[in-house]
Structure formats: structure tokens, C-alpha cells
Amino acid sequence: MNRILIAEDEERIASFVEKGLRANGFVTTVAADGDTAFDYACTGSFDLIVLDIGLPGRDGFTVLREMRESRVTAPVIVLTARDSVRDTVAGLEGGADDWMTKPFRFEELLARVRLRLRTAARTPEVTVLRSGDLSLDLRTRQARAGTTVVDLTAREFVMLEFFLRHPGQVLSREQILSHVWGYDFDPGSNIVDVYVRALRKKLGAARVETARGMGYRLAVSTRAPS
Template identity: 85%
Template sequence: MTRVLIVEDEERIAAFVQKGLRAGGFATTVAADGQTACDYARTGGFDLVILDIGLPDKDGFTVLRELREARLTVPVIVLTARDSVRDTVAGLEGGADDWMTKPFRFEELLARVRLRLRTAAHVPEITVLRSGGLSLDLRTRRARAGEKTVDLTAREFVLLELFLRHPGQVLSREQILSHVWGYDFDPGSNVVDVYVRALRRKLGAERVETVRGMGYRLP
């Protein structure tokens, strides 16, 4: 199983990222300060690091420098509230593989995690997801239901991708909200039901099942 080290001192964001990655099939560990992050990373037991810059004791720049000085080649995605060009350039030149600013959408972070892991492992990119009579082209962002081609909105695309990456698995409304709408979602919202209905209209009512009291499933 792919292991990701999440270096983040804000508990809410760390929990959100950890929950989303675990739902995506990753094993995760959280470090809340720079020294702990360095200690974990030096074990060599991680395939990727998600790194905040504003950490207690050692900041993210220091952590990144120490990892690269130790010749650790693990991919590092910086996830930070700092959005200046100067900071971004410093991070990338310091050895970061990618840079994302907060606030962020989980689906974008997940896409970048998968890209960096594929690049590191030289794995060919998956461009089409399939399940039953459904397919989703990740490049053109179009779906096919049987012989019918379907155009999707950006949010419908992310929702269908989530279902296709977990065929047969029941996904709760909370899981879907967290993945598709981000960590600032309203847990009382009915937006998931609205978008599931939209997918059913476009793909066919039988494509997404309601599991009463639990959530939704792609059969």
C-alpha cells in the first residue's frame, strides 16, 4: 500500500487530508511539527510527503532542505497558505516537486498526489476509467453511458470520477462532500443528492444506487 506522510500542524486540515487519502486507498501518517516530519521521512517508509511551510520548530523550507541534503528523493508536495511568487520559487528550487496554496480542493490535491507517484514510479498514466457500461475520459472530461456520449459539468465530472474509482463501494454523503466540495463543506447540505440526480438524468437512473441510510453506490 502506498504510504503518504502528511506534515501539517492545523489539526482540521490534517484530518481532512488524511481522511480523503485513506478513502482513496492510501496509508497515511501525520506529523504536526518539522522535527517529527524529518524523523519519519528519514525512515524511508514513505512514498510521498505533503508538507506545510508554517510549522512549529523547523519550518517547511528547513524540512525540505534537510530531506534533500540527506539525499532523500521522495516526492514532496508543498501545501501552504503562502502564495507569493518568492515563496513558490524558493520551495520549488529547494527541491519541492509541486506547490499548492490553501484554501484548496481535495480532488486537485489527490490528482497531484497520483501524478507525482506515477512520475516517481514511471507508471503509465490512466486516462480512462471504466465500470460496467460506463466510462470516463479524464482528458476530455466526457463520459459514455453505453453508446451515448455525455458532457459533464466540472463538479459532475469529479463526482463521477469518485464513483468510478470505487465501484461497488458505498460512499456516504459526508465522504462525497469532503472529496468533491472540500474541507469547508456544510454537512447539512443536500448538494450531494442534487448532483446525484443530475448524474442519473444524464447517465441513466440505474447507474447510481441509493443505499438507504448509508449513501450511494455505483453498482
């Protein structure tokens, strides 16, 4: 199980990233300032670091430079509100492995986290997710329910991927909102229910089950693809 350090002083964003990563099976630790982030990073306990540039204490550029000088080799994904080529180059030359500008969608961060962890571990990429006779090709973005090819919208695709990565697990509306729509979602919205209905219509009503008062889960089928 991969351990990820989240160095972010904005509580709302730190919570958003932490909840999303934990929902996807990662173990997380949050550091709210640069000094704490540097101390944590130097323990060597983390497989990846999500690092905000605008940290109090040591700023992100300083943390990154001193981490690399201290031979901390964990991949680093930098988060910043700055959107300039100069800052991007400075971060990458300082030892960052990737760079994301705020605001960002969690699905994009998650994809980059997985990519950097795969690269670091040199593990093969999973391109097709399956549960029984339901499958989703991540490259072609094509779903199959039994022998039927299903066309999905961009949001439906992200939602189905989330369900397929957690078959049988109850996912709350908040988790789904955060993953699919990002941290600027309206918690009072019924958009999750609307999209679940759309998935049921396309995949079959029994594919996504309601856990009353808790959320939704992908029904686990024992049928193999035909």
C-alpha cells in the same frame, strides 16, 4: 499500496487530507510538527510527502532542506498559506516537486499526488475509467453510458470520477462532499443528493445506488462496452 506522510499542524486540514487520501486507497500518517515530520521522512517508509510550510518546531523549508541533505528522495508537495513568487521559488529550489496554496480543492491535490507518484514510478497514466458499459475519459472529460455520450458539468465530472475509482464501494455523503467541494463544505447541505439525482437523470437511475443511512455507491455492471 502507496504510503503518504501528511505534515500539517492545522487539525482540520490534516483530517481533510487524510480522509480524502484514505478514501482513495492510500495509507497515511500525520505529523503535526516539523521535528516529527523530519524523523518520519528519514525512515524512508513513505512514497510521497505532503508538507506544510508553517509547521511548529522545524518549519517546512527547514524540513525540506534537511530531508534532501539526508538523501530523502520521496516526492514532496508543499502546502502553504503564502502566495508569493519568492516563496514558491524558494520551495522548489529547496527540493519540492510541487506547490499548492491554501485553500485548495482536494481533487486538485489528489491529481497532483497521483502525477508525482506516477512520475516517480514511471508508470503509464490511466486516461479512461470504466465500469461495465460506463466510461469516463479524463482527458476529453467525456462520459459514455453504453453508446450514449453524456455531457457533464464540472462537479458532475468530479463526482462520477470519484464513483468510478471506487466501483461498488459505499461512499458517504461526507466523503463525497470533501472530495468534490473541499474542506469548507457545509456538512448539513443536501447538495450531494442534488448532484446524485442529476447523475441518475443523465446516466440512468440504476447507475448510482443508495445505501440507506450510509451513502451512495456506483452499481457494478458486468456488461462490457459495445
